Every structure is written in C-alpha cells, then in structure tokens.
Amino acid sequence: MSHDSGRGGREATAFVPGHVTGFFSAHPADDPAVAGSRGAGVTLADGVRVTVEPADRTELAFDGRPVEMAPVERVLDALGVTASVTLESDLPLGAGFGVSGAASLGTALAVNACLGGGRSENELVELTHVAEVASDTGLGDVVAQARGGLPIRLEPGAPGHGRLDGIPARPRVEYLSFGQVSTEEVLTGDTDRLTRAGERALDHLVDDPTLETFADASLTFAREAGLLTDDVAEAVERVADAGGTAAMAMLGDTVFAFGTDLSDAGYQPDACRAHPGGATVVSPPADAVAERPDG
C-alpha cells in the first residue's frame, strides 16, 4: 500500500442510511456532545449518497438542486475545509427520515477520506452529532445512522457519552410520507410531555426488545405525546383494522410499519429493508487504495 493513499485530493463517496425514530425523549445539555435523545428507531437501506470534491468555495446540491443545510456547513467548518457536496436520495427532506443527519455524517466520512482528515469513526460521528444539535435539526439520528440496524438509544449523546443497544432483527419496512413537520419547532418547544411518554416507551422496549414491542411503544408514544397528525392517525386506524400496527416517524408527517402492514391496509407505500450496518465510506480513495491497477 502506498503511503500517501487515502490522503489525496480526489473525490470520495459515503452512504448513510435513513433513520426513522419511533419514540424519543429530549435531553438538552450545555455541551452538544452530551446533549441528545434517548429512544429507538429503524435505519433504512434507503438513505443518502454523499459525494465530496475539494473546491475553493462550499456548494451543496440535493438531487441536482442547490440547497442550504446548516449542519452540513457546520461539519465542513469543523473539519476546516470547503468542498463541493453532492447529495443524492430517494428520501424526502423534513419528513422524519433523518436526511439532514445522513447528509452531515456522509459529508464528514467523505471529507475524511478525500481531504486527509485522519480522524476515527467516533471522532467523525461526534463532530457530526454536535453539528446537528447546534443546528436544532436532530438529537439522535446521527449516532443511530452510524450504527445501523434498529438502534436503541439508551443514553443520549455522541460516542463516549451516549450508549446504544439494538433490536436483533432486520425486517422489511414500509413507509409513506404525507408532508413535513418542523423538527426545530418541536425540539425548541415544550418537550416535557413528550419526554415523559418517550421514557415510558423506552422502558417497555428495554424489557422486551422485539419488533412487536417497538411498533406498539412507538404508536403509544405518538398518541401520548400529542404528535399524531390527521393523516397518520387515519393510516394507523386503517392498518389496525387490517390487523397490523403502524406508527409515526419522529418528526415528520410520515407513517411507517413492518412487513406488509401498510400494503395490507390498501396503501401503496415505499418499502426497503432495515439497513444492516450503518454509515460507511463506499468509494475512492479507500477503494482506489484497495484496487489500484498500477500496483
């Protein structure tokens, strides 16, 4: 292996799974690495592909259109670089899929790969978590997206502060989005009721870490926290009538369920598997190191 590999100036690509939170409690703190949420969710094989190229001026594009994303810009600032960041995803923004967390974490991983960061995975996850918390765009997506699977956030915060577990299953997930809910509006509002409901849900899931209990606890949380939208409430009823369980993506006007519970109720949802293993660098220069044709 040549010793300048992984330190070059070429582009690099990372993939980060989407993440749907089923329930959560908010835990603010002065130190954004300590702040975060407890709760549980599902990472999705559908996610965000992030390509970073060194550039004199930072530019972001999401599915071909210029976009501003505060946490992505904070990540670039923390890494001390400017870059052209290309984001590609089938997931909608602002609908509870953790797209901003995915864009930010993918940017951190890809910058580290092509601009010679030399940081560890925990360091990249921490600085991304801090960028999300500082931007009021999320409290728990980034640590979950770094892990993959169905993460349970036992304690809030970045690696070294937070603590994670997981539900040992990789089910099919169906989801359907009716529109946006502002994460910032909910997170900066009164979160006491929400947090009490979230902690009850977490107790239930820790007692029985299965898909069934996760779905039940998530639906109960959405009702108790008073966050259920009209469209999601109707979908939940129709799925229940068909013998299934659906819940709401926190925070988006989005309903999700396992298996075929939404299709069985007559919806035409999007579907994918739970993501097996979390965010990764997927292409050069790590790949170039691995397969350089010229030895």
Next chain:
Amino acid sequence: MSHDSGRGGREATAFVPGHVTGFFSAHPADDPAVAGSRGAGVTLADGVRVTVEPADRTELAFDGRPVEMAPVERVLDALGVTASVTLESDLPLGAGFGVSGAASLGTALAVNACLGGGRSENELVELTHVAEVASDTGLGDVVAQARGGLPIRLEPGAPGHGRLDGIPARPRVEYLSFGQVSTEEVLTGDTDRLTRAGERALDHLVDDPTLETFADASLTFAREAGLLTDDVAEAVERVADAGGTAAMAMLGDTVFAFGTDLSDAGYQPDACRAHPGGATVVSPPADAVAERPDG
C-alpha cells in the same frame, strides 16, 4: 404484524463476518464480561453463515461435518436451549479468522430469532463474549464481529464494559493461510511481552487511525511479540520488496494485506472487502414477519 411473529419454532439464519486481529493486548479478569483484549483488526465480508433449528439434542456441523465447538455449546447452555446448528464458511478453523467467535455469535442471534429469546443485541453479544473467554478461544473477536468495519478495541470486554472505535475505511483485504496456531496456547502462556507490544501499537493507531498505520503497527507488533511464523515472515519480506505492507493474523499462520499487496508480490491470495456493518440475522422468522405472503 402478527403478535406471535419472531417467537416461533422454525429455523433461523445469521451471518457473522470473519475477523482478523492485527495486534492486541490481553486483559484477563475474574468476570469474563470484563475480561478481553484491546487492539485492532479487520472484519471480513467472508464469514460464517449459521443456521439454527430447534432439536431435542444439540448437534453441530461445520461445512457438512460433525464438529465440537465449546463456545457454541456454552452459548446454547446460556440461552437454555438445545438445537441443530449448521455452520457454513469458506474460512478455515484455527487460522486467525475468528471462526469460533463467528459461529458462537451467529448461534446466539439465530437462536434468539427462532426460539423466542427476546434479548437485545448487547445481551447476545455479551453472553457470546463470555462463552468465548470461558473457552479460551478468543478475547476480542466477538465484539469486533458484532460491530463490523475495522474495529479498534479501546477498552476490553463486552458491551457496557468495553469501548470501540473504528478506522473509517472499507478496503479490499487479501489473505493467505499457511496453517494453524493455537489461540489457547498463546492466551494461556506468558502474555506480558505481547501485551506491551500491543499497547504500543494501539497508541500509534489511536494517534493516526488510518489503514497505513494499522498495517504498519500490526507488522511491528507481530515482530515485537515474537509471534511471526517462518511462512508469514517470508511473505512479509516479499510484499515489502514489492513496495507493500503485510501483517499476520492474530492468531493463525496467516498473512494479510490491503489492496493488492499480496498479489503484487506474486501470491495467489483469497480476497474480499472489509465487512461494512457486522453480524446480523439474515432470514426467517424476521424475514417471514417482513414478507409473509398470507398477510
């Protein structure tokens, strides 16, 4: 989702990546959940596929042949079940690929999926780690295999005790095995010299968590710990002559390198990618829940 799903009596399958440790230090403790190793390694897309079927008497087969594996039997005991366990792998046993850890962790995941364990991922990893430590077959493979990627074991032990980080890269890995080294013999012998060399290597990697430093630190460790076999030493020389870096799998008479470093030196190694994300359940009943055709 039907409420008895995931609790049935059918078979289940899990996949666990192989794991090559590049360097380590041994940290015994009275509590096997606290005991373990610090160090770093590479998880492999080549691994062990474990299928578990409920049975009145425990039977293990590895690639079609009956086999005894103490840690797998300890896992079944800890879960209070008997089962037929079918292990399939292209990796050789006893050659430093973490096959016993993979077989044990896959058994835990698959039993939980088909025999109604209701345990969390951390609980399954912990009881498997304890089974490996108690069997003297490994100290760090299981926590690494649960995580995937290129795990750095910062602190020894099961989840809740140990602490992990990772190198943010997913390179191609080449490997070639010349034979076996007894893990038990090394681990139950004098490990002081090995542990000092392992801690120096870990300091280097934490300072610069890159593939280059991992490969260099691993090779230095094998030399300083006095573990380099004749065949591996010769391969390391030939790879260095061709401008690359190779190191030794701990513990096996096995050489590994990134990219095409072994091929470039004239060897015909096996090759695969680093495993992106760690051990998972891959088939029913989690799958059956997800895709049950009868609604």
